Amino acid sequence: MGSGDTSYPIREIPFGSMGGLYDQDDVRAALEVLQAAAGAGGSFFPLPEEVDFQNAFARHEGAAKAVAVNSCGTALDLCMMALGVGPGDEVITTPLTFVCTATCALARGAEVVLADVDPETLCLDPDQVRRCMTGRTRAVIPVHFAGLAADCGAFERLARETGVAVVYDAAHAVSTRWRGESIGGFGQASCYSFQSNKNMTTLGEGGAVTTDDEEFAESVRRMKTFGYVYGKETRVVSVGFNYRMTKVQAAVGISQLRKIDRVVARRLEVFREMHRQLEGVEEIIRPAGIGPDHGCHLYVCRLDTGRVPFGRDAFLSTLKQKYRVSCGIHYPPVWTWDVLARRGYGEAAAGCPVAALAGNQVFSLPLFPQTTNEDCAYLAWALKQSLLETT
Ligand SMILES: Cc1ncc(COP(=O)(O)O)c(C=O)c1O
Known part of the structure; x- marks a missing residue:
């Protein structure tokens, strides 16, 4: 992983604030x-x-x-x-x-x-x-x-x-x-x-x-x-x-519905651009299946915690504090919610090792139909910088 020579002015990229696409x-x-x-x-x-x-x-x-x-x-x-x-x-x-x-x-x-x-x-x-x-x-x-x-x-x-x-x-x-x-x-x-x-x-x-x-x-x-x-x-x-x-x-x-095909096609373009920007960043596992069958609702990455000496939450904190990028978490495993935890569902974690690990690694990038290629480049740069700077 290298962050390259380019550096960008800090821009605020919130998660979810763009909401639905109304015209x-x-x-x-x-x-x-x-x-x-x-x-x-x-x-x-x-x-x-x-x-x-x-x-x-x-x-x-x-x-x-x-x-x-x-x-x-x-x-x-x-x-x-x-x-x-x-x-x-x-x-x-x-x-x-x-x-x-x-x-x-x-x-x-x-x-x-x-x-x-x-x-x-x-x-x-x-x-x-x-x-x-x-x-x-x-x-x-x-x-x-x-x-x-x-x-x-x-x-x-x-x-x-x-x-x-x-x-x-x-x-x-x-x-x-x-x-x-x-x-x-x-x-x-x-x-x-x-x-x-x-x-x-x-x-x-x-x-x-x-x-x-x-x-x-x-x-x-x-x-x-x-x-x-x-x-x-x-x-x-x-x-x-x-x-x-x-x-x-x-x-x-x-x-x-009249414009959904156009909106999802645009989402796919954005996801593909982000995918391209993150190619070769070994610490970040990109989502599978990006292509015309994908609804492109969320771009869920995983921090490969086996390759870095810090956890997902510290990494996302750097990303937010230094680079003003907010991510979503989809999802903390359902057994972490009180309603299931108090019924003893925490024990299910032992039988679901893949979900238990992924639950600590996943983060969703703030990508929307309105996201530009420049936003994607900024996001990729901010992610790489945060990999270098998180302790
Ligand atoms: C996987 C999944 N199922 C169900 C729901 C609930 O959807 P709604 O808010 O329309 O009830 C959500 C909401 O985000 C969701 O992510």
């Missing part, structure tokens, strides 16, 4: 709906925008159906409920994820089982999942980590052979593909996020469930709307909730 089309879409709804005879009832958005999103993600909801967290909750997951059941997932991928099972009274990740992709390893399966396994939740598809082929086989439901956490994965194929129709269902910093966003919050199973889609739809079945009279046929997306969000979602 005037989104603003117009929101305003039009708002004005029509607020005018005489208008209403905020989510139709027809909700249905139009669902159809467009299902098409984009290659699924028969999409159900719009208010977040990916609620999408996962609804899938667990629609599957009837409950006490006595086990749900297998990855430790390298946001906490709600695990708590959606705990919330149903089921147990979470943590299986290790693949050392290259950091996605849930299907072989490790098989090792963890018991007669009580009800569902598996792989995460398309950072926008890189989990091994959908292996999980489809596992579902066929064992009858266990696979629900993908696709929070990072709008536009992700697995071997060229859109991922929204794989497994029992996929759960997407449109929260602020995701590939597309619906005014800060939002989510969707996609599935090829029309009955499953109907269960999810019913439960997200109080258990309503519409007919001559509205009936309530099951327990339900209000997890709906608003009319204005759905209109913005339609507008965001």
Whole structure:
């Protein structure tokens, strides 16, 4: 590793502050709906925008159906409920994820089982999942980590052979593909996020469930709307909730979908440039799978702690204090959150050595569609300088 002769003026590169990529089309879409709804005879009832958005999103993600909801967290909750997951059941997932991928099972009274990740992709390893399966396994939740598809082929086989439901956490994965194929129709269902910093966003919050199973889609739809079945009279046929997306969000979602391919293509350009800039920096392990199938949501590097005499946190502190670069951590393993730690999930670390190590090495660079090649060069320089200067 050498930092070269170039030196740069310090620039502030925050993580996540750029948020979603809104343009005037989104603003117009929101305003039009708002004005029509607020005018005489208008209403905020989510139709027809909700249905139009669902159809467009299902098409984009290659699924028969999409159900719009208010977040990916609620999408996962609804899938667990629609599957009837409950006490006595086990749900297998990855430790390298946001906490709600695990708590959606705990919330149903089921147990979470943590299986290790693949050392290259950091996605849930299907072989490790098989090792963890018991007669009580009800569902598996792989995460398309950072926008890189989990091994959908292996999980489809596992579902066929064992009858266990696979629900993908696709929070990072709008536009992700697995071997060229859109991922929204794989497994029992996929759960997407449109929260602020995701590939597309619906005014800060939002989510969707996609599935090829029309009955499953109907269960999810019913439960997200109080258990309503519409007919001559509205009936309530099951327990339900209000997890709906608003009319204005759905209109913005339609507008965001019109440009998502362009946005993700731009993300790929930025990721490729960063990849190029970090070539040969042996202390930093670059993310796997950067290419046209990658959703390019997060650029997650690992500090190769075997090669340096300091830890990730000290390194990130230098990067922030001296070079004003903020990184994200995706993710501290879920067993570090109190809610799992106090249930004894810390013990799972011994069975998940890859995730345990990666949890101390990962850091996500502040890359967005707006990032320039100069930003990438600055980031690479700041990273190399921090490698030299951290003690
Ligand atoms: C992997 C993963 N799953 C689920 C979620 C939850 O998404 P939401 O904020 O839309 O509920 C997140 C949020 O960042 C996430 O990263």
